[in-house]
Amino acid sequence: MEQPQALAFMFLKLHAQGYTISMVLFGVYNLLVGYLIFRLNFMLRTLGVLLAISGLCYLVNCFATFIAPAFASHLSPWILIPGISELLVAVWLVAFGVNVQRWREQAAAGEALP
Amino acid sequence: MTTHTTETSPLVNARVAGALYLTLVPLGFFMLYVSSSLVVPGNAAATAAHILASESLFRLGIVSALLIQIVNIFVVLALYRLLKPVNQNMALLMVIFILLGTPIAMLNELNQLAVLLLLHGTDTLAGFTTDQLQAIVPLFLDLHQLGISIAGIFWGLWLFPMGYLVLKSGFLPRILGVLLIIGCVGYLIESLAAILFPNFEVNIALFTFWGEVLFPLWLVIRGVNVEQWKEHALAPRST
Numbered sequence: 001m002e003q004p005q006a007l008a009f010m011f012l013k014l015h016a017q018g019y020t021i022s023m024v025l026f027g028v029y030n031l032l033v034g035y036l037i038f039r040l041n042f043m044l045r046t047l048g049v050l051l052a053i054s055g056l057c058y059l060v061n062c063f064a065t066f067i068a069p070a071f072a073s074h075l076s077p078w079i080l081i082p083g084i085s086e087l088l089v090a091v092w093l094v095a096f097g098v099n100v101q102r103w104r105e106q107a108a109a110g111e112a113l114p
Numbered sequence: 115m116t117t118h119t120t121e122t123s124p125l126v127n128a129r130v131a132g133a134l135y136l137t138l139v140p141l142g143f144f145m146l147y148v149s150s151s152l153v154v155p156g157n158a159a160a161t162a163a164h165i166l167a168s169e170s171l172f173r174l175g176i177v178s179a180l181l182i183q184i185v186n187i188f189v190v191l192a193l194y195r196l197l198k199p200v201n202q203n204m205a206l207l208m209v210i211f212i213l214l215g216t217p218i219a220m221l222n223e224l225n226q227l228a229v230l231l232l233l234h235g236t237d238t239l240a241g242f243t244t245d246q247l248q249a250i251v252p253l254f255l256d257l258h259q260l261g262i263s264i265a266g267i268f269w270g271l272w273l274f275p276m277g278y279l280v281l282k283s284g285f286l287p288r289i290l291g292v293l294l295i296i297g298c299v300g301y302l303i304e305s306l307a308a309i310l311f312p313n314f315e316v317n318i319a320l321f322t323f324w325g326e327v328l329f330p331l332w333l334v335i336r337g338v339n340v341e342q343w344k345e346h347a348l349a350p351r352s353t
Contacts (some may be wrong), residue, residue, distance in 0.1 A: 006241035010231050013238075017227045021220050024180055028187075066180075067173045068225075 017065075024062045030055030030086070037089070042102040044092055050085035057082050123345040124196055124285075131192035132333025134185055139327055141178045141185075147176035153255060161255070162248040166233055172231075176223050183216045190272070196338070197279040199346035208275040215268025222261030228254045263308040266319075270301030273325070280329070285342035290332060293325030 034052030038045045057079045064072035138172040148171055156178060165172050190212045198205040232239070232247045232254070277294030280286045300322025307316035 003241040006235075006239040010228070010235065012241060013231055014224055014228055016220060017231075018224050020221060021180065022217075023221070024184065025217075028184055061179055066177050067170070 008036045020062050020065050023058050027055045027058030027062060030058060040102075040106050042099040042106065043096070047085060047089050047092055049080060051089060054082035124340055125337045127196040128333040128337045130306050131189055131196055132330040134189045134192065135326070135330035136334065138182055138185060138189070141182050145178050148172060152349070158248050158252050162233055162251050165229065169230070172226070175293065176226050179223050180220055183220050185340070186212055186216060193276065197283065199343065200279045200283045203274040204279050208253050211268050211275070212274035215265045215272070218261070218268065219265035222258060222265060225254045225261055243351040260295065260308065261282070262303040266300050266301050266305035270298045270305065273298035273301070277325070283342070283346070285346070290325060290329045291321035294329060297322050297325040
């Protein structure tokens, strides 16, 4: 392999690592949104649980990739399957929306918060 | 279904913020330990050998750096809720500064991941000899240090509004505010010196960062003066 091609390949792999770094933040985000969906109860709470699980899976995948890449290669792609919950949440929101009354109750209670 | 009808107590915010902030101290020292024990300045081959021999340690160092940034997000949110009544704009500025530093510090870890790619690159980077690959390792480690200097600008900047808010709060000891602002200046000097005067080793942050230890310790042990906090919280909104 020529040197420029070897370097190009290295940067492509680095780019993939960069994506994994950003997935750490995304995993935390999924955890938080999943918790909120469950807690606030104005849409199907199971979706919240699934979303939180997918967040945890992303985090496990990311940290495994950085600490023990050989082990991580066994996890992928199975550990990313719970990510389907993101699609399910989006579909639910479009198809069924939210329980407006419960949403309004939460919003009113939230006004009291700083 | 419980709903929040009362605010989270300022004492709870203070203790959560302090406890999370304190976890950053051992994590930060762990990162320093990893780099000081593995990197041999001026000797690429020895550095490469150390990293390969203690690869798990090196990888844990990378993960610590990422964890620190995630924890920072929760710390600043708790501090925002705690200090917002003093001056909302300054509290917002504190949040903005640390949030800007977070992705910079996280992406900076790509430089350390690159080191691992180079050291394991004997087959995928076959166009280079092992010596050549090992020689590039210090370049990425130095870039990583410079990346820390860039992120360090934000680690310094967020301490200024934090210190200001502590000074003006009346529910926290003013000396902590002064120490935080000193910490801000220390980080900024060290970061700018690393970029402007790279041959001049400035390690001032190790002396000036103690506000970042004493402030969270105070938050956990003594909390805040709740009466004074409530005075601010109930006062009419001002910037």
